[in-house]
Amino acid sequence: MIQTISKRVLQIIPMLFIISLVSFALVQLAPGDPISSFVTPNMNPDDVERIRQSLGLDQPIYVQYFKWLGNVLQGNFGYSLINNQPVLGQILDRLPATIGLMGTALFFTLLFSIPLGLIAAAYENTKLDRFLNAVSYVGISIPIFWFAMILIDVFSIQLHWLPSLGMRTIGVESFWDVAKHAILPVTALTFQGCASYYRYVRSNTINQLKEEYVLFGYAKGLSKSQIMRDHVLKNSLLPVITLLGMYLPQIITGAFITESVFSWPGMGSLGINAIFQLDYPMIMAITMFSALLLIIGNLLADIAYTIVDPRIREVS
Amino acid sequence: MKKGIVFVFTLALMLVLAACGGSGSSSDSASGSKDSNSIIIGVPGEPEVVNPNYSSDRVTLTIQQALYAPLFWESDGKPALADKLDVSADNLTYTVTLKDGLTWHDGKPLTADDVVFSVNAMIDEKQNSPYRGNWVFDNKPVKVVAENPTTVKFTLPQVAPAFENTLKTFFPIPKHIFDGVANIDKSDKNNNPVGSGPYKFVNYKSGEYYSLEKFDKYFDGKPKLDKVTFRITKDQNAANLALQNGEINLKTIQPAERNKVEKASDVNIITYPENRLSYVAFNQNVPALKSKDLRQAISLTLDRKDLIDAAYGSQEYAKPASSILTENTKFFTDKVETYDQDLDKAKQLLTKSGYKDSDKLNIIYLNNSKAQESIALYIQEQLKSIGVSLELKPTDPTAMSNITLDRKSAAYSLMLGGYIMGNDPDPYKTLYMTGEPYNYANYSNPELDKLWNKGAVTADDTARQAIYEQIQTTLADDAVVYPISYDNAVLAIGKQYQGTKAATPQPVTMFRDLSKLYIK
Numbered sequence: 001m002i003q004t005i006s007k008r009v010l011q012i013i014p015m016l017f018i019i020s021l022v023s024f025a026l027v028q029l030a031p032g033d034p035i036s037s038f039v040t041p042n043m044n045p046d047d048v049e050r051i052r053q054s055l056g057l058d059q060p061i062y063v064q065y066f067k068w069l070g071n072v073l074q075g076n077f078g079y080s081l082i083n084n085q086p087v088l089g090q091i092l093d094r095l096p097a098t099i100g101l102m103g104t105a106l107f108f109t110l111l112f113s114i115p116l117g118l119i120a121a122a123y124e125n126t127k128l129d130r131f132l133n134a135v136s137y138v139g140i141s142i143p144i145f146w147f148a149m150i151l152i153d154v155f156s157i158q159l160h161w162l163p164s165l166g167m168r169t170i171g172v173e174s175f176w177d178v179a180k181h182a183i184l185p186v187t188a189l190t191f192q193g194c195a196s197y198y199r200y201v202r203s204n205t206i207n208q209l210k211e212e213y214v215l216f217g218y219a220k221g222l223s224k225s226q227i228m229r230d231h232v233l234k235n236s237l238l239p240v241i242t243l244l245g246m247y248l249p250q251i252i253t254g255a256f257i258t259e260s261v262f263s264w265p266g267m268g269s270l271g272i273n274a275i276f277q278l279d280y281p282m283i284m285a286i287t288m289f290s291a292l293l294l295i296i297g298n299l300l301a302d303i304a305y306t307i308v309d310p311r312i313r314e315v316s
Numbered sequence: 317m318k319k320g321i322v323f324v325f326t327l328a329l330m331l332v333l334a335a336c337g338g339s340g341s342s343s344d345s346a347s348g349s350k351d352s353n354s355i356i357i358g359v360p361g362e363p364e365v366v367n368p369n370y371s372s373d374r375v376t377l378t379i380q381q382a383l384y385a386p387l388f389w390e391s392d393g394k395p396a397l398a399d400k401l402d403v404s405a406d407n408l409t410y411t412v413t414l415k416d417g418l419t420w421h422d423g424k425p426l427t428a429d430d431v432v433f434s435v436n437a438m439i440d441e442k443q444n445s446p447y448r449g450n451w452v453f454d455n456k457p458v459k460v461v462a463e464n465p466t467t468v469k470f471t472l473p474q475v476a477p478a479f480e481n482t483l484k485t486f487f488p489i490p491k492h493i494f495d496g497v498a499n500i501d502k503s504d505k506n507n508n509p510v511g512s513g514p515y516k517f518v519n520y521k522s523g524e525y526y527s528l529e530k531f532d533k534y535f536d537g538k539p540k541l542d543k544v545t546f547r548i549t550k551d552q553n554a555a556n557l558a559l560q561n562g563e564i565n566l567k568t569i570q571p572a573e574r575n576k577v578e579k580a581s582d583v584n585i586i587t588y589p590e591n592r593l594s595y596v597a598f599n600q601n602v603p604a605l606k607s608k609d610l611r612q613a614i615s616l617t618l619d620r621k622d623l624i625d626a627a628y629g630s631q632e633y634a635k636p637a638s639s640i641l642t643e644n645t646k647f648f649t650d651k652v653e654t655y656d657q658d659l660d661k662a663k664q665l666l667t668k669s670g671y672k673d674s675d676k677l678n679i680i681y682l683n684n685s686k687a688q689e690s691i692a693l694y695i696q697e698q699l700k701s702i703g704v705s706l707e708l709k710p711t712d713p714t715a716m717s718n719i720t721l722d723r724k725s726a727a728y729s730l731m732l733g734g735y736i737m738g739n740d741p742d743p744y745k746t747l748y749m750t751g752e753p754y755n756y757a758n759y760s761n762p763e764l765d766k767l768w769n770k771g772a773v774t775a776d777d778t779a780r781q782a783i784y785e786q787i788q789t790t791l792a793d794d795a796v797v798y799p800i801s802y803d804n805a806v807l808a809i810g811k812q813y814q815g816t817k818a819a820t821p822q823p824v825t826m827f828r829d830l831s832k833l834y835i836k
Binding site: 044045047083090156160163165166170260263273278 | 356361362363364365372441444445446447448449450452501502504506507521522523524525527545547548549550551553554555557558560561563580713714717718721746752753
């Protein structure tokens with residue numbers, strides 16, 4: 001087991017290297033020139049050229065890549081091409097807001113989707129099940145920005161209950177204020193998250209309910225709720241571990257659209273700005289972080305699986 | 317397993333609390349909506365380098381306008397930090413006298429030394445200022461000397477009338493802060509700017525807001541509002557909703573949004589000329605468009621009023637354009653060929669031009685601009701009526717600048733564009749001189765190149781006028797571009813705010829002096 005894990009950990013290094021190579025190439029191949037985002041026709045071409053040199057953008061791509069790699073290995077993610085500030089500092093500035101938003105959304109997503117999924121499965125093909133299914137279809141298919149705009153219109157504009165943008169009222173520093181600002185974005189994210197997690201839990205549970213051990217349980221005279229609680233629950237939640245593993249990078253990288261609509265000052269809006277302005281040091285840093293987290297998330301999920309599911313342990 | 321779930325839940329909760337705890341612990345008192353005597357201005361993005369020697373994007377320039385004060389106001393050339401400007405008889409020496417008793421936000425005096433330092437920092441190649449070109453002529457920089465604490469003398473290596481405009485768009489930076497800094501653009505001192513404008517820096521929360529408070533020693537009297545906050549709101553629909561809610565008090569809006577915004581929110585709408593020209597450029601790298609007849613034929617099929625209606629829905633937001641210079645620009649003339657719609661003449665010229673159906677023409681424009689999309693569709697429709705087919709080529713902004721900045725590109729035939737080039741005609745040459753980087757039409761006319769160069773070094777206003785009028789006439793006769801409109805900017809500002817006239821709406825930065833706004 002320890003051998004397997006250490007092997008997996010070692011695999012991370014070449015994987016990250018390849019990911020960095022591919023994403024660097026992709027950023028460079030993207031149309032456009034980072035310089036163009038701050039150059040105006042009023043500027044002298046010589047000056048533009050000088051700025052290009054000072055940013056190192058006049059060098060061949062492979063030179064830029066190895067310079068970048070060398071710096072990263074020393075823990076230096078470079079300076080943003082756009083505002084000339086250290087990339088790492090900007091990311092650390094934004095992290096708390098994103099972790100808070102995404103963490104809360106994940107918490108509520110699990111809180112609602114697991115019981116709902118179980119209930120829907122237990123009452124498969126009843127009116128309740130069909131109703132929940134319909135809601136989840138809606139959740140999956142409506143565009144999140146549209147749903148977000150509806151939330152803003154109803155709760156901020158019509159009812160005046162909640163603020164529509166930002167993370168706090170300017171000049172107010174309280175937990176309650178942040179919480180109030182978080183309600184709408186968290187609702188939007190949770191609604192969408194629930195829609196897919198619910199379906200996952202439901203279909204898993206339905207499969208479990210067809211297993212022989214369930215029939216055996218009934219035969220032994222256990223009640224439906226006992227079977228659900230003591231046997232089915234555990235087995236049907238196992239695959240959720242994988243989902244959580246995949247969710248890990250999102251906790252850090254944030255939700256692009258939701259953060260933009262609500263002007264939430266998190267990683268999502270930072271990332272999307274970087275992409276639009278071809279700010280490659282920033283794009284690379286965010287990509288590497290999320291790649292690393294995705295790999296770690298999968299690794300943790302696999303380990304957790306091995307621990308909770310004896311069958312896997314035996315095979316490996 | 318149940319333990320596992322509980323663990324995940326606890327982890328999530330901890331993360332949430334950690335994040336919120338982080339925000340609750342900082343106890344700076346920003347400016348705000350809680351204070352009644354303040355304004356919240358919506359801006360669509362983060363500021364970049366908040367330093368007048370570097371800033372070039374709209375958001376940074378807007379914030380800078382409140383933080384720093386210029387020597388002269390750009391819009392009318394009236395003195396700001398300066399008291400007066402004297403130009404020597406040979407037009408080589410410019411002497412600027414500063415007002416007495418100027419101070420920086422940190423209380424240190426603002427003197428001629430600061431001006432000299434700021435200019436030299438721009439001229440210094442190692443500092444990578446994008447504005448170095450304004451201060452260097454033929455590789456010879458302007459010489460700048462402080463004669464005494466309030467007098468600065470600029471000596472030019474050659475006559476350059478556009479230099480006066482450079483002086484008028486110039487904001488000094490404090491010497492005592494930046495002296496000896498190796499890379500001013502990367503300095504973290506830009507994160508805590510010390511300016512001389514009506515409002516001083518309080519704090520900046522990345523992704524949230526940039527907040528300022530009034531500077532009592534502002535040269536033009538105490539600002540009337542106590543606090544100014546620039547709120548960063550990426551999504552413009554959400555920002556317009558926030559305007560209704562009073563979470564934002566002032567922002568620019570699109571003409572097409574006006575009715576909706578005006579109906580829903582308690583705002584006044586201000587429209588004013590943005591000194592911007594919208595135009596169609598004809599790329600002469602495309603063989604068919606080398607023919608002047610074809611360019612004129614296309615121009616004659618278009619109707620400016622229709623174009624403006626298509627783009628903005630009303631004539632209120634744009635004025636039909638005539639010249640390649642905007643109306644605020646020195647030596648502007650509207651006595652040029654404007655190609656008023658004449659389909660019969662257009663058809664004749666088209667036949668004369670030798671245009672064949674195999675000459676495939678396209679039009680490139682921004683895929684995120686509703687206005688440009690409508691214009692492109694209109695042009696496509698109009699050209700059908702004289703038998704020219706036009707392929708639409710909507711393109712995202714980065715790709716578009718990539719394609720159109722390639723001076724050898726024949727990938728686009730027609731291009732939709734717009735520019736704000738300031739008050740002096742000289743900078744416009746980068747758009748029309750042979751081989752210049754922004755010559756989107758790839759137009760080349762050696763005679764005209766000579767005129768542009770001559771205009772840049774002619775001091776006599778009458779002689780200059782003749783030069784620039786000839787340039788405008790020739791460019792119009794040659795149908796190098798089709799000028800569509802001089803656009804208006806539209807501001808929405810909460811009804812409680814007064815003094816918008818004194819604050820003077822101006823292009824790019826919304827107002828020229830926020831200190832004049834007050835609440836009734």
